[in-house]
Amino acid sequence: MSIPQDLLYTKSHEWVRVEGDSVVIGITHYAQDQLGEVVFVELPVVGNAVEAGEEMGTLESVKAVSEMLAPLSGEVVEANEALEDSPDLVNQSPFDEGWLVKIKGSIEGMDLLDPQSYAALLEAEQH
Amino acid sequence: MKRRAHRDEPLFFERNPKRRGRQGILLPTFDGPSTQPASVLPAEVLLDDRPLWPDISEMDLVTHFHRLSQLNYAVDEGLYPLGSCTMKYNPRINEAVAGLSAFNAAHPLQPDHQVQGVLEVMWELEETLKTITGMPGVTLQPAAGAHGELAGILMIRKALEARGESREIILVPDSAHGTNPATAAFAGFRAVEIPSGPDGTVDLQALDTAMNENVAAVMLTVPNTLGVFEHRIVEIAELVHSRGGFVYMDGANLNAFVGRALPGLMGADAMHINLHKTFSTPHGGGGPGAGPVTVSEALLPYLPVPRVVKTDDGFSMLWSGENSIGSLRGFSGSFLILLRALVYMRGMGGDGLREMSETGVLFANIIRKRLEGAYHLQYDTPTMHEVVFDDSEQVKNGVHNTDIAKRLLDYGFHPPTMSFPLVVHGALMIEPTESFGPEEIDAFCEAMLAIAKEAEETPDLVRAAPHETPVKRIDEVRAARNLKVRFVDEA
Amino acid sequence: MHPWIGAGSEDRQDLLHELGLETIDQLFARLPESVCIDHLDLPPAQDEISLRRAFFDLGLNTTTAAREPSFFGAGVYNHIRPAAVDAVLSRAEFFTSYTPYQPEISQGTLQALFEFQTLMTRLTCMEVSNASLYDGATAVVEAVLFAFRVLRLKRPRVVIADTVHPIYRSVLDTYADPTGLEIVTVPAGPDGRLDIEALEAAITDDTCCVAVQSPNFLGVVEDLPVVAQAAHRVGALAVHVVTEALSMALLRAGGHFAFDVVCGEAQSFGVAPGYGGPHLGFFTCKEKTIRQMPGRLCGETVDSEGNRAFCLTLSTREQHIRRAKATSNICTNQGLMALAATVWLEAIGGSGLRRLAEDNLSRAHDLARRLVDEDTGWRLAFPDSPFFNEFLIQGPIGGTEIARKAAEAGILAGIPVARWSTRWPDGLLIAVTEQNSSADLDALIETLRVAS
Missing domain, CATH: 3.40.640.10 (Type I PLP-dependent aspartate aminotransferase-like (Major domain))
Incomplete structure (x- = not known):
């Protein structure tokens, strides 16, 4: 399973990438595989503030709904509008076109894993 | 399921969308003066007289639905072993009685003296349910099991209010049916899960820890969705009661012990009874159901209205009650379903009902014995009316429970329940009921064993199933992504 | 064994034997004794003949629109239901x-x-x-x-x-x-x-x-x-x-x-x-x-x-x-x-549905007009408000009383709204459908006239 080297990861299978004073967030290849084919994505409203650890949206497959928890607190500066019409981007391109939201803030203080540690986590979860 | 199916039966709207002047029903004519709609109704609310859909003759109408019916599997076709759904025979005498105009033409707002027969049916059903459960009160109002849960939880809420308490939590075992937490939330409570122990029953210690003064009730399914009887039910109820909580019993699986045990003796404060499961009223392709709720002494004052009472002059409907939670639906209940259930109970008699439960449990144990080994059993606790296997043996060859289900369709059987209990991954929850004879059970077990073998030897065959159904495996993802939920005329 | 149970008595023995059991009670051994009973206190099974008789007899205690003209509506309407x-x-x-x-x-x-x-x-x-x-x-x-x-x-x-x-x-x-x-x-x-x-x-x-x-x-x-x-x-x-x-x-x-x-x-x-x-x-x-x-x-x-x-x-x-x-x-x-x-909507058809609605409108408005024109002593509660097939009337006596008198005369005249409405406590709510023939309308008008 692919794990891009230029991203950081959470234990709940999200990836983050710093872009200026904001953080781009998505779910990992492993997460989308567990979820199955995504049929609907509910994203937070741009301009709203989200709290770390709180639900900021949902990802729906045919048989399951999974909550999107905000990995950090801050203002939502951008949401991936392409997912509205093409939720399958989350499956096709989880690390790129299937990104979810961009939140203003920094990764400081977040409990993040580097690609190697995330790979080890996946290894552990699968056994 | 091999069929001569008319797979391409068009939608009604596609048959001949432009054709007018046919009739499917000869309408009565009025010999008085006709009134022009525009003369008595304001122009802005008057609909134009363009027909909203085509016309059809009676024969073509009947044919359309006859053909559609042939695309369905049904209990009358063979074993329908959906766990927890209790797909049993729907006796035809129920339908014959429900067809009597004295019952089906009765209007719910007619005065009591005109509908004594109707009220007596309701009263007798209440009395019968009290006998079957050993509980002193009952409401017939709820339209389904989940609706009954809501009635029960609202009564508990009201009883707590009367004590001046505002408890916020309802404990639900992790093996529960999804309606339990949904009901708790709907009634304004927070559902908190309690884990199952290694034998599939409630972990008493976990319950002891969780059961504090903020817990309003515990919702328990008995036997639970694993087909396992909560053998410490009396201790559980005592523990909950001693800390001021109530015991809500989900009666979805009551059919496992009718005539053998009484929920009243187990300490239940409220229990809904799915008449469309235990008491044979038809499932109707997804309703209508009926979910009467029996209650303990403590909840009697809070029963919903209207309800039937017996007086010196016969029977009457009570439309209000000082402490009642109120009404949960229009009128007094799904009477024609209640009627069918009473016909069944009378037709079965006390001994027949007991034999019903015994036979259902017997068949479930036979299935368990024959399939154990071929399919993995996560909990080896004794089985009541249903047995829950999982697909862990088959997953080794890439075959999942959904594949097994689809392959069963090819063998001419409806699949077991797979969506829950959530505590079993890849569940295959099998409930045979008492209705079919041993030959049908034999055939089902043989099919399951054959599929287990196929999963080992030709897993691709199973994964690509179904092969014999009127339509092949359906693209549910596409349905959800490109929503098309009504027919739109292209023209 | 009962006809609605698939296993006969011999089958039961065979199946128990297959499980290595002697009695059916062994399958219920897990149930605590304190919750068990040895039989249900209900009457024995009734055969179909007596079931049919019993429920037919119960039905005799019920008077419905199937036997008498009915103008009951209020959310439940008596429309044609084809075989x-x-x-x-x-x-x-x-x-x-x-x-x-x-x-x-x-x-x-x-x-x-x-x-x-x-x-x-x-x-x-x-x-x-x-x-x-x-x-x-x-x-x-x-x-x-x-x-x-x-x-x-x-x-x-x-x-x-x-x-x-x-x-x-x-x-x-x-x-x-x-x-x-x-x-x-x-x-x-x-x-x-x-x-x-x-x-x-x-x-x-x-x-x-x-x-x-x-x-x-x-x-x-x-x-x-x-x-x-x-x-x-x-x-x-x-x-x-x-x-x-x-x-x-x-x-x-x-x-x-x-x-x-x-x-x-x-x-x-x-x-x-x-x-x-x-x-x-x-x-x-x-x-x-x-x-x-x-x-x-x-x-x-x-x-x-x-x-x-x-x-x-x-x-x-x-x-x-x-x-x-x-x-x-x-x-x-x-x-x-x-x-x-x-099935009903398709059977009626797009054209028939409109005709049926117009039919109901005609019957209801004919009845309403005749109540006023024929000097029955009854009037529409809202004479200037548009209606479809249902309307409220008021007259010399209260709705509850007229409903009772009409019932004695064999007509389900309508629903007294007194139990809900404090605004129009004497009103009687009347619904007219295609089930109400002009003979029914005549009978209702006559009853209203006589009773008041």
């Missing part, structure tokens, strides 16, 4: 099957539901219909909770006309209690129509929905466009409640006026009165709010060979997946009743 509809419903493939969770072997039920959804959206002029709800009263509750969700649970005020069916309103009270919704009722004016000034005054910024029934409980047709405008002015959802679904064949439903929900009771479409149930709740809304819609939904898709097929969709809204976060705790719909309505 062909019953014949379709009694096919075991429909009535003994379960919810179509296995679409490959449920295409019959699913296509019928898809047709039902299409029929309902055409009648209501809405974009989406679910596959039914319990009944009209619970449909209104669902509509209110839906509006509350659509507006993100931030607006707790519900404005509802007091001419919405009083039973529906009392059911709403039951559900609103634990949710903290505030129900504000707006009175009707002296003409039986919603008081628009009072309505506008009641609608505030924290109102999530405005619900109005038309034709209303008193039979009067409301001014729907004005209601929708008033609701939308503050961003609240407008809900059109319908209890006489046939009215939608003649009167524009809420969808024509930008209502957000049209919902209610469709018992009129081929479902028996049955002393209150099972009936047929319906719910239609706009596509943009589909994810907040309660109840099952059937969608079109294809199978692996590319052929058109149907399946239940958006089930993630429902309890079995979302559990505590479901849009509703509802688990069952009224599948067989939705099928009844589908």
Whole structure:
């Protein structure tokens, strides 16, 4: 399973990438595989503030709904509008076109894993 | 399921969308003066007289639905072993009685003296349910099991209010049916899960820890969705009661012990009874159901209205009650379903009902014995009316429970329940009921064993199933992504 | 052994033997002794002959529209129910099957539901219909909770006309209690129509929905466009409640006026009165709010060979997946009743449906005119307000009394509204359908004249 080297990861299978004073967030290849084919994505409203650890949206497959928890607190500066019409981007391109939201803030203080540690986590979860 | 199916039966709207002047029903004519709609109704609310859909003759109408019916599997076709759904025979005498105009033409707002027969049916059903459960009160109002849960939880809420308490939590075992937490939330409570122990029953210690003064009730399914009887039910109820909580019993699986045990003796404060499961009223392709709720002494004052009472002059409907939670639906209940259930109970008699439960449990144990080994059993606790296997043996060859289900369709059987209990991954929850004879059970077990073998030897065959159904495996993802939920005329 | 049990007594012995057991009691060994009983205290099994006799006899204690002319309505209407509809419903493939969770072997039920959804959206002029709800009263509750969700649970005020069916309103009270919704009722004016000034005054910024029934409980047709405008002015959802679904064949439903929900009771479409149930709740809304819609939904898709097929969709809204976060705790719909309505609406046909509605209008208005013209002593409570097939009358004696006297004369004259209405406590609510012949109308007029 692919794990891009230029991203950081959470234990709940999200990836983050710093872009200026904001953080781009998505779910990992492993997460989308567990979820199955995504049929609907509910994203937070741009301009709203989200709290770390709180639900900021949902990802729906045919048989399951999974909550999107905000990995950090801050203002939502951008949401991936392409997912509205093409939720399958989350499956096709989880690390790129299937990104979810961009939140203003920094990764400081977040409990993040580097690609190697995330790979080890996946290894552990699968056994 | 091999069929001569008319797979391409068009939608009604596609048959001949432009054709007018046919009739499917000869309408009565009025010999008085006709009134022009525009003369008595304001122009802005008057609909134009363009027909909203085509016309059809009676024969073509009947044919359309006859053909559609042939695309369905049904209990009358063979074993329908959906766990927890209790797909049993729907006796035809129920339908014959429900067809009597004295019952089906009765209007719910007619005065009591005109509908004594109707009220007596309701009263007798209440009395019968009290006998079957050993509980002193009952409401017939709820339209389904989940609706009954809501009635029960609202009564508990009201009883707590009367004590001046505002408890916020309802404990639900992790093996529960999804309606339990949904009901708790709907009634304004927070559902908190309690884990199952290694034998599939409630972990008493976990319950002891969780059961504090903020817990309003515990919702328990008995036997639970694993087909396992909560053998410490009396201790559980005592523990909950001693800390001021109530015991809500989900009666979805009551059919496992009718005539053998009484929920009243187990300490239940409220229990809904799915008449469309235990008491044979038809499932109707997804309703209508009926979910009467029996209650303990403590909840009697809070029963919903209207309800039937017996007086010196016969029977009457009570439309209000000082402490009642109120009404949960229009009128007094799904009477024609209640009627069918009473016909069944009378037709079965006390001994027949007991034999019903015994036979259902017997068949479930036979299935368990024959399939154990071929399919993995996560909990080896004794089985009541249903047995829950999982697909862990088959997953080794890439075959999942959904594949097994689809392959069963090819063998001419409806699949077991797979969506829950959530505590079993890849569940295959099998409930045979008492209705079919041993030959049908034999055939089902043989099919399951054959599929287990196929999963080992030709897993691709199973994964690509179904092969014999009127339509092949359906693209549910596409349905959800490109929503098309009504027919739109292209023209 | 009983005919409804598959294993005979010899079978039972064989099966026990296979399990290595001696008695059936061993299968129940896990049940604590203190909860067990050794038999049920119920009468022995009744054979079919005595069952038929017993229930036929019970039926003799009941007088219904099948035996006497009836003008009962108030949310439950006595319309034609052709034998062909019953014949379709009694096919075991429909009535003994379960919810179509296995679409490959449920295409019959699913296509019928898809047709039902299409029929309902055409009648209501809405974009989406679910596959039914319990009944009209619970449909209104669902509509209110839906509006509350659509507006993100931030607006707790519900404005509802007091001419919405009083039973529906009392059911709403039951559900609103634990949710903290505030129900504000707006009175009707002296003409039986919603008081628009009072309505506008009641609608505030924290109102999530405005619900109005038309034709209303008193039979009067409301001014729907004005209601929708008033609701939308503050961003609240407008809900059109319908209890006489046939009215939608003649009167524009809420969808024509930008209502957000049209919902209610469709018992009129081929479902028996049955002393209150099972009936047929319906719910239609706009596509943009589909994810907040309660109840099952059937969608079109294809199978692996590319052929058109149907399946239940958006089930993630429902309890079995979302559990505590479901849009509703509802688990069952009224599948067989939705099928009844589908067969009925298609049998009547597009042209016939309109004719039937016009027929009802003619009968009702003829009766209303004759009551006034023929000097019966009775008058319309709202002479200047438009109505379809139901209206309120007042006369020399109270509604309760006239209903009793008429019943003695063998006519179910109508429903006294005294038990609910303090505004028109003496009124009698009369519904007229195609079941009421002109001889029935004559009989009612005569009874009203004599009794007063």
